[in-house]
Amino acid sequence: MNSYDVAIIGSGPGGYVAAIRCAQLGMKTAIIEKYSVLGGTCLNVGCIPSKALLDSSHHYEDAIKHFEEHGIDIPGDIKVNLKQMIARKQSVVDQTTGGIDFLMKKNKIDVYQGLGSFKDATHITIKGEEETEIEAKNIIIATGSKPSSLPFITIDKERIITSTEALKLTEIPKHLIVIGGGVIGLELGQVYKRLGSEVSVVEYMDRIIPTMDSGLSKELNKVLKKQKFSINTSHKVKSVERVGDEVIVKADNKKGEEVEFKGDYCLVSVGRRPYTDGLNAEAAGVKLNDKGQIEVNEHLQSNVSNIYAIGDVVKGAMLAHKASEEGSLVAEIIAGQKPHIDYNLIPGVVYTWPEVASVGKTEEQLKEAGVDYKTGQFPMRALGRSRASMDLDGFVKILADKNTDEILGVHMIGARAADMIAEAVVAMEYKASAEDIARMSHAHPTFAEATKEAALAATENRALHI
Incomplete structure (x- = not known):
């Protein structure tokens, strides 16, 4: 042995x-x-x-x-x-x-x-x-x-699928119903939306990416609707049935009314x-x-x-x-x-486009904890780099302690946010203040300039380019 x-x-x-x-x-x-x-x-x-x-x-x-x-x-x-x-x-x-x-x-x-x-x-x-x-x-x-499922759903791996099957489909769905508005559902939903599918997202909570800062949820929701996603929040799915090559999803909306979705594929993406x-x-x-x-x-x-x-x-x-x-x-x-x-400093990322990235505390968490904080936010569309690449959606938001200026959370949505968040992790690992980032030189033109400008906005509201 x-x-x-x-x-x-x-x-x-x-x-x-x-x-x-x-x-x-x-x-x-x-x-x-x-x-x-x-x-x-x-x-x-x-x-x-x-x-x-x-x-x-x-x-x-x-x-x-x-x-x-x-x-x-x-x-x-x-x-x-x-x-x-x-x-x-x-x-x-x-x-x-x-x-x-x-x-x-x-x-x-x-x-x-x-x-x-x-x-x-x-x-x-x-x-x-x-x-x-x-x-x-x-x-x-x-x-x-x-992948998790719901007790009443039968995953047949053909029409009612998980993320595993969604990665190897042999045809582009005509209408993909995505149950779950979290990271996996939105990423795979965007893949097939780009390829020509109609995509309907059915989410139980009152917003998509519900574990992230609500500002990110709101902005991503706006962007996806602009991309012609059908976003249905506050919908409780109660049945998923396959009839031949059609999948019928029934859900109750926040008014308690039954809503029916019909598609040729249903991606069950309710966590793991x-x-x-x-x-x-x-x-x-x-x-x-x-x-x-x-x-x-x-x-x-x-x-x-x-x-x-x-x-x-x-x-x-x-x-x-x-x-x-x-x-x-x-x-x-x-x-x-x-x-x-430091589990507080493990970043989370959604790889849609625009990308979404976050580290530290959300505004909701700071409010709940009674922390006295300040906010600095800067829109991506104000950057020369964003205009050059036509990636105008999104923003960077920095949350800092109102008394000490220590950065407590950084939340961003925009091009290359998945890579940009690393700067925030480094800063917070060393307990940097918003002013520390505000005084650092950022190469021009880059998307990362939005982080500096958000830090400037959090420091006596003195962003330069808005």
Whole structure:
């Protein structure tokens, strides 16, 4: 039987990063993956493939809507080759997962393919082509999450689908009904909207992206409606039925009236649930809470001292980069170091166009906590860079303590917001004031100038270009 210092169950962004960090710190490491390829949800059916399709569909939309204005004439009709688009997406996935294979070899990490389940607190049974058993002093659970559904919905994976199936459709939907106005639903909805689908979003809460700052929700709602999305908030879905090639969704609106949506595809995008199926956690004595998450302390240590858990299978935002940070943290704790994560400073991003990004506290949270704060906001359309690229929608908003000027939250919607948010994370990590950013030189012309101008607006309301 092979013995290890650390064994990791799951090879997503949490698991594979934990494995690399453990190996870097001199530990003999094994990683166990149920599927035939490494990378978990993010690399295979999540972050990476969805961004590939978002990028391809963005190119198509630019070609049919904006090339002429840019002085680019293309003879003949511009058509979508969905088969090639999906094939390119898969090649991006294959290259990325192949990169993880390389990193495992480079760091001398043993990879086991099969379903890993606990025999006890130090032994794992791996059921693949053959059954294997390994021993490990420390074990990290990184089994991730799966798409959630509603109790009355039958996912047939043909017409009533999850994000996994939406990434490999063989035809462009005529009318895609999206149940859920969160990150995944809006991103995939925009992919197919660009390709010619009618898209109806049905959201239970009173706004889309309800966990983010309400200002971002309002602006994104306005932009998507301009893009001809049908946005239906405060709608409680009560039935989803397939009749042949048609899907009928019935919901009650906020007045209690029944509303019916008919489409050829329905994407169920109501969040994700922790995935522990087959883990046999009880054999190791590991406790799960009522949400199906592994219960952990501040060191991500379960109730069994040598077993840790990270990523979507524990509490907190279900984000790939959060899982990766936790993977490094646990590896360093096992090695005797004293790392830390500030969960308030893990950014959230929606990769629609315009992109939406946020870090720190929202206005709603500051109001609820009774914090005395000030706001600085700057519109993207006031930037020369935005006019040059025709990306005029959105803004950057900075929330700062009214007394100390420390930045408490940064919320932005606009071109390249996903990249721009990193400046805010750095600033807040070092407890910068709004004036600190206001006094930093930002290259011109860039989208990032909006962050400086928002900081100026928060500092005695002295933005320069509005």
